[in-house]
Amino acid sequence: MTENILQVKRNDEFYYPIVFRKNFEDLSNQLKTLELQERKCCIVTDSNVAPIYLETVKKELEKVSDTIISIILPAGEENKTLAQIQNIYEHLIKAHFDRKDLLFALGGGVVGDMTGFAAATYLRGIDFIQIPTTLLAQVDSSIGGKTGVDFLQYKNMVGAFHQPRLVYMNVHTLDTLSDELFSCGMGEVLKHGLIRDLDYFEWLKENREKVLNLDEDALTEMIYKSCVIKKTVVENDPTEKGERAVLNMGHTVGHAVEKLKNFKLLHGQCVSIGTVCACYLSLKRGLITKEEYESALEALRAYRLPISVQGLNAAEILTATKSDKKMEQGKIKFVLLEKMGYAYIDKTVTDEEMKEAIEVVLEESGEEKS
Numbered sequence: 321m322t323e324n325i326l327q328v329k330r331n332d333e334f335y336y337p338i339v340f341r342k343n344f345e346d347l348s349n350q351l352k353t354l355e356l357q358e359r360k361c362c363i364v365t366d367s368n369v370a371p372i373y374l375e376t377v378k379k380e381l382e383k384v385s386d387t388i389i390s391i392i393l394p395a396g397e398e399n400k401t402l403a404q405i406q407n408i409y410e411h412l413i414k415a416h417f418d419r420k421d422l423l424f425a426l427g428g429g430v431v432g433d434m435t436g437f438a439a440a441t442y443l444r445g446i447d448f449i450q451i452p453t454t455l456l457a458q459v460d461s462s463i464g465g466k467t468g469v470d471f472l473q474y475k476n477m478v479g480a481f482h483q484p485r486l487v488y489m490n491v492h493t494l495d496t497l498s499d500e501l502f503s504c505g506m507g508e509v510l511k512h513g514l515i516r517d518l519d520y521f522e523w524l525k526e527n528r529e530k531v532l533n534l535d536e537d538a539l540t541e542m543i544y545k546s547c548v549i550k551k552t553v554v555e556n557d558p559t560e561k562g563e564r565a566v567l568n569m570g571h572t573v574g575h576a577v578e579k580l581k582n583f584k585l586l587h588g589q590c591v592s593i594g595t596v597c598a599c600y601l602s603l604k605r606g607l608i609t610k611e612e613y614e615s616a617l618e619a620l621r622a623y624r625l626p627i628s629v630q631g632l633n634a635a636e637i638l639t640a641t642k643s644d645k646k647m648e649q650g651k652i653k654f655v656l657l658e659k660m661g662y663a664y665i666d667k668t669v670t671d672e673e674m675k676e677a678i679e680v681v682l683e684e685s686g687e688e689k690s
């Protein structure tokens with residue numbers, strides 16, 4: 321049974337709500353409930369999202385604020401940079417934003433991570449609201465307070481933990497998402513099933529048609545379930561001292577591929593490729609069976625995600641993984657499956673094992689594996 325609200329623990333005292341809605345019409349009421357009305361509002365969005373949703377959100381905010389400005393960032397991962405954060409600071413200073421004022425992230429994970437980072441650092445921290453408009457942002461990036469930017473093309477190299485005050489989901493924003501971008505979100509959704517909930521993973525396989533056809537009930541149920549998994553993990557370990565790193569399954573290789581492909585492959589697609597490596601290593605360690613390994617790959621394929629990559633070699637991917645933030649004293653903290661539906665962090669994966677797993681996802685030429 322899905323509810324239309326979830327409360328996520330922010331610190332020992334406070335929680336923030338994730339609200340699940342079908343339009344933007346409740347946003348101003350939510351702000352009033354949180355006593356966040358009558359503040360200057362800055363909506364940060366991107367060049368693709370602005371023409372579709374900016375005016376509607378602005379109108380809604382006009383019910384609770386006299387000053388609303390907006391910043392339209394160029395869309396795309398290649399713009400997740402410190403230069404764009406500086407751009408945000410400049411707008412805020414010009415409009416005299418103070419510590420009580422609010423930032424709104426209207427967009428996907430790129431806008432969310434950058435707006436959150438600007439909010440974490442402007443005046444040493446102001447409040448911000450997540451309004452995620454991609455599936456990936458709704459099930460993953462808008463929750464848990466990881467914010468930041470890429471630096472020298474290293475993924476999320478500079479950032480801060482800064483929790484939002486509210487996550488406002490309008491599930492209908494997914495109607496305007498391309499199939500490819502929808503599938504990117506499925507990379508993180510399938511990860512949730514694999515790392516923490518086998519029944520959910522099976523449900524995702526069974527409900528593929530409904531999900532891909534954006535059946536409202538199936539979609540709402542799926543987003544809710546993924547949010548519960550993400551909420552549970554981040555509440556247990558908000559600043560990734562331990563367990564939270566399981567949310568990184570597929571990301572060590574994934575981030576390396578994302579960087580080496582100059583962000584031409586999307587995050588969710590790279591996570592999918594990295595997930596194959598993680599599942600392969602779990603198979604080689606005897607933790608999952610061949611059938612289970614195949615079933616994980618089948619699920620990724622079924623949701624139109626890549627399970628291989630062209631134009632890279634194992635050595636360069638391995639080298640790129642060495643600059644991953646999950647390195648600890650020269651050892652990679654790699655996320656493996658202890659069993660289907662349960663992941664753990666393993667610090668014993670060797671370079672030879674890594675290389676073997678990377679070989680599995682390399683395509684020499686021609687078509688990608690399907």
Ligand SMILES: NC(=O)c1ccc[n+]([C@@H]2O[C@H](COP(=O)([O-])OP(=O)(O)OC[C@H]3O[C@@H](n4cnc5c(N)ncnc54)[C@H](O)[C@@H]3O)[C@@H](O)[C@H]2O)c1
Pocket residue numbers: 366367368369372395396397400427428429430431433453454455456457460461462463464465466467476493494495496497498501504505508587588
């Ligand atoms: N903070 C976290 O916990 C966390 C978790 C997962 C991913 N991430 C980060 O999130 C980013 C990926 O997020 P993403 O996949 O949302 O990418 P994105 O933000 O680049 O959005 C993808 C594309 O979709 C467009 N778009 C957004 N909403 C739309 C809509 N409703 N209709 C039509 N187009 C729309 C955007 O303009 C963009 O071109 C990566 O930078 C990744 O590192 C962060």
Ligand SMILES: O=C(O)C(=O)C[C@@H](O)[C@H](O)[C@H](O)COP(=O)(O)O
Pocket residue numbers: 460464466475476508560564565567568571645
């Ligand atoms: O919330 C988390 O924790 C995650 O790891 C979620 C990931 O899906 C996400 O891509 C995150 O941004 C990765 O964080 P990083 O610290 O490994 O860059």
Ligand SMILES: [Zn+2]
Pocket residue numbers: 508571587591
């Ligand atoms: Zn991710």
